[in-house]
Amino acid sequence: MGKLALVAKITHVPSMYLSELDGPRKGFRQAAIDGHIEIGKRCRELGVDTIVVFDTHWLVNAGYHINCAPHWAGNYTSNELPHFISNMAFEYDGNPELGRILAAECNAQGVDTLAHDATTLDPEYGTLVPMRYMNEDRHFKVISVSAMCTVHYLNDSARLGWAMREAIEKHYDGTVAFFASGSLSHRFAQNGLAPEFATRVWSPFLETLDHEVVEMWKRGDWQTFCEMLPEYAVKGHGEGFMHDTAMMLGALGWSDYEGQAEVLTPYFGSSGTGQINCVFPVTPQDGSAVPGPQASVESGFAPGASRL
Template sequence: MGKLALVGKITHVPSMYLSELPGERQGSRQDAIDGHIEIGRRCRELGVDTLVVFDTHWLVNANYHINCAPHFKGLYTSNELPHFISNMPFECPGNPALGKLLGQVCNEYGVETLAHDATTLDPEYGTLVPMRYMNADQHFKAISVSALCTVHYLNDSARLGWAMRKAVEEHYDGSVAFLASGSLSHRFAQNGLAPEFAFKIWSPFLETLDKEVVAMWQRGDWATFCEMLPEYAVKGHGEGMMHDTAMMLGALGWSEYEGRAEIITPYFGASGTGQLNAVFPVTPVSGKAIPAAQASAADGYRAFPRL
């Protein structure tokens, strides 16, 4: 059947777009852009037809949602940082059939999910920025999944990732990449200090915490990381409460995952936040759902404050 060919944790910092434009920031995020281009190149080599993005800029207050419109096209301005992303053109094909399949299987696994194919909803920049650099020629279809989840269990997000992998492998005729689009620590610089922290992390605590997490990923210490994820999401100011990361790890096998991260763009600071591009080898998983005993570390963490 289908194949989950590549899984990544990626940055979407709006300064990547600013880096294209004339001015003092031109070229300043080329390493992050090059990382996206490299991930796109690998997806092409692997025969990927659709990029499924877990987008921490798509805020939802009930259910999980999939934007699987047939086609995306328009001009995007960030409501958060309109001086960074303004009138950015975007266009790429969607994949309604896969989106509806993903939603169907998530519901079969008990994670209530709605797929939207007949919609005028445009993706957020957590999807649009990666598509700009990975998919400039519109080679790939794209699907966006809500991952700024305000009243959701991380446990359910992990199960959603698992169910989406099962949907691809058991029911889809094609190859897919899953991309968790979000930062590590996400504590923006205080108002008035943004220029000073343009290339820095907000605090030594957050930088140390992030770097230890990256080291865990590189040595494959997933049991420890999965157990600490709910607390890291809160104390580390994780973007979107790290629901994109839970989805990604659910697809990889949660704490049973045995792969190690390959860092494509090394850890860097952006407006106080911690960022990177990394890919994770897709390894075989058991045929059963994520065991409750392993996923239970995420239970009870619901309705996190938005930090």
């Protein structure tokens, strides 16, 4: 019935909002903003009606959660970085119908998931920042999915991504995009050093590791990357324990995926972290490579936050 038309790994650095404002940092994140604008343009060309964001700023301690309220509006200030995002206005429309469809299929496939279509909970900035540049006119409906998962296994997040793709293809009459909203390495600069790391990665090790990962993505070496993802999430300080990336790869077909990343915003450092905007072509898949529910730590699919 429906179609997953576009998948992307995207940045949401709050310095993008700071880049809009008058001051010494005005314009310094234009490349990241332009990448978001291009992704939004492609979504429009593909007929996307709803964007689903795997948001690594939505922390949850039990279950997977979908924020699919019909409407959000307000002014957002980051509790984490209030000097970067303060009183940022937002207004977007959700898709309760699709949210319920996604949750139903996840549960049917054994991934405990709750859809919240009657909630006062607003999205976090992992959703709000990208939508600011991709969806200013509210052209797309928006759904936010919890992706900072503190007691979850990466294999379950991969299964959630695949279940959500199947939900769209089997039960939804529309066209959808999935965004993994989170960084590569995510080791913030030590307190007091943030200004000098505004455009740098924290260490040569992390920067080298990230560059090698991007090269894997560009050449389509998904077998290697999926095998190393649990260790990369730990040693690379992956944002949200890289559950957004596992969800994204589950939707693409996990290690059977044969597509290659197209980089729209080249890798860049931000406050010590490694960031990128890139898109992945959606190819036919049967989901056979997506890890099962009994996969263990030793089998290479599992470190959730409880082991980090």
